[in-house]
Amino acid sequence: MADPLHQFQVKPLTPALDFGEVTLPVVGQVHLAFTNSHLAMTIGFLLVVGFLTLVTSGAKVVPGRTQAVGETLFGMIDGLTDSIIGHDGKKYFPFVFTVFTFILGMNLLGMFLSFTATSQLAVTATFGMITFLLVVIIGIRKNGLRFLKLFWPTGAPLVMRPIVGLIEFFSFLLRPLTLTLRLFGNMMGGHIALKVFAGFVATAVIGAAGWFGVLIFPLALGMTIGLTALEFLVAFLQAFVFAVLTCIYLNDVVNLDHAH
Amino acid sequence: MEAEAAKLIGAGIAMSGMIGAGIGVGNIFGQFLAGALRNPSAAGSQIGNLFVGAALAEALGILAFVMGILIWIS
Numbered sequence: 001m002a003d004p005l006h007q008f009q010v011k012p013l014t015p016a017l018d019f020g021e022v023t024l025p026v027v028g029q030v031h032l033a034f035t036n037s038h039l040a041m042t043i044g045f046l047l048v049v050g051f052l053t054l055v056t057s058g059a060k061v062v063p064g065r066t067q068a069v070g071e072t073l074f075g076m077i078d079g080l081t082d083s084i085i086g087h088d089g090k091k092y093f094p095f096v097f098t099v100f101t102f103i104l105g106m107n108l109l110g111m112f113l114s115f116t117a118t119s120q121l122a123v124t125a126t127f128g129m130i131t132f133l134l135v136v137i138i139g140i141r142k143n144g145l146r147f148l149k150l151f152w153p154t155g156a157p158l159v160m161r162p163i164v165g166l167i168e169f170f171s172f173l174l175r176p177l178t179l180t181l182r183l184f185g186n187m188m189g190g191h192i193a194l195k196v197f198a199g200f201v202a203t204a205v206i207g208a209a210g211w212f213g214v215l216i217f218p219l220a221l222g223m224t225i226g227l228t229a230l231e232f233l234v235a236f237l238q239a240f241v242f243a244v245l246t247c248i249y250l251n252d253v254v255n256l257d258h259a260h
Numbered sequence: 261m262e263a264e265a266a267k268l269i270g271a272g273i274a275m276s277g278m279i280g281a282g283i284g285v286g287n288i289f290g291q292f293l294a295g296a297l298r299n300p301s302a303a304g305s306q307i308g309n310l311f312v313g314a315a316l317a318e319a320l321g322i323l324a325f326v327m328g329i330l331i332w333i334s
Binding site: 181 | 308319325326
């Protein structure tokens with residue numbers, strides 16, 4: 001039986017799609033292949049684009065069922081950017097919505113496919129870095145050097161300000177890391193736990209545990225079912241939390257002068 | 261002690277960082293429930309804050325978990 005970490009291996013789908021070592025113009029030598037990770041992300045992308053196209057194609061004033069689902073998703077993120085960033089929130093809505101739907105699509109697909117794209121550190125690190133760099137670029141373009149006010153807490157006593165500012169600075173630098181590891185750890189941890197309990201079920205069924213199997217089987221199967229339900233919640237929650245934190249980080253730099 | 265055994269024990273000990281995350285998340289939801297029962301009308305508007313707080317507390321436990329996994333597989 002494969003160990004619980006086997007599911008996270010990135011491998012070419014078929015030998016025909018493995019192009020081997022290729023020298024690319026800018027990047028240099030890379031191992032190019034169409035992998036299961038690639039496939040999961042492509043399906044996630046097609047799912048999001050297809051669903052939103054389906055939702056908006058026959059848009060009516062009184063929404064049907066599918067349109068209502070799309071409008072709820074849209075309205076949720078719209079409410080988020082509006083309530084957290086405020087008046088300027090509309091400008092940043094497309095980015096937050098894109099990140100949210102893509103992560104949600106990949107998380108949910110992980111429950112149906114044998115591979116979860118968001119359980120790869122490379123994928124979540126890309127999302128974390130994009131968000132972090134966007135925050136820094138927007139902060140500097142909007143505020144110029146006053147961007148550094150972010151690390152000068154006016155609420156603290158004067159003596160404390162350099163120390164608090166230094167802590168603020170390091171926690172700012174840790175943001176992409178925590179964004180990355182939260183999504184990665186939640187998805188990886190959940191799927192490992194699922195596979196471990198599924199492994200108990202398999203052990204009991206093939207009779208490797210002897211008569212104990214009768215005892216183990218219902219417990220492990222019930223746990224697997226419960227964990228599956230929990231994973232669906234986690235899949236949604238982590239995408240939502242990523243969107244909320246993106247909004248909070250954007251709010252820090254967009255409303256730097258009148259923080260509320 | 262063999263190096264392999266020490267590594268596995270170390271990975272297990274690294275996981276104990278999740279104790280703190282468990283206490284933190286439990287505290288957040290418990291306090292939320294206590295507050296929500298006192299003033300149910302204000303509870304709905306704080307659901308977003310609740311989950312952000314829970315996610316922030318949980319992230320620290322996840323750091324310990326990732327560290328444990330890293331020790332285990334390296």
